[in-house]
Amino acid sequence: MINHTTKEWNVEAIRLLLPHHEAQILKLPLSSMAMEDEIVWLPEKNIINLPPCVSVPLYPWLLWSLWTSRNQYLFEDKMFTENEVLVRATRLAREWQEANLPKALPNRTPTLPLHPTDLAVSPSVIQCFSDAAWDKESGNSGLGWCFQGGSATICKQGSAHRPFVASALAAEAWALKKALKDAIASKL
16 A cells, blocks of 8 residues: 555545545554555445344454464464354354443432532642644644643643644543653653
8 A cells, every 4th residue: 555666645546445444544643663564454235244243342352362363372272163253252242242332320419510610629730721723634633732730720731732643532541642742841
């Protein structure tokens, strides 16, 4: 997917092989390490779909099951068939899904304030507030943060810009990271 002479994205190859993912691929920054191109998997008509057994994505559990099977083969000399790897992945996914289903809680009145601003803050506490804006088309994001003392005075604030951000959630994470770095640098 990378043009080896220009070291840029090979847009023609991306449009030919993955046209529906072109925008997302072009937003990814290129690595400085040269790697060989390869097509790992493309949808085919002869693929047999598994029956629906879990409502969570199965591929992370397949990867985990493959990885642990590989480790058991290398370090414990245990071999597993493809079917055993698939059954283990399905079992792990089902266990995770059952463990993480929302449990019905008794309806009770919360004892803590619902909003952080309702809490009484000690004058010695410094709060950090961060926010981010993200443009899906360009992948650009704007980051902002401020630190506020217990007396509601702003003691420090900052902002930054970051290109090539993949999602709004990633932009929020970058804003928080920048705020924490600023706090450390300022010795707050």
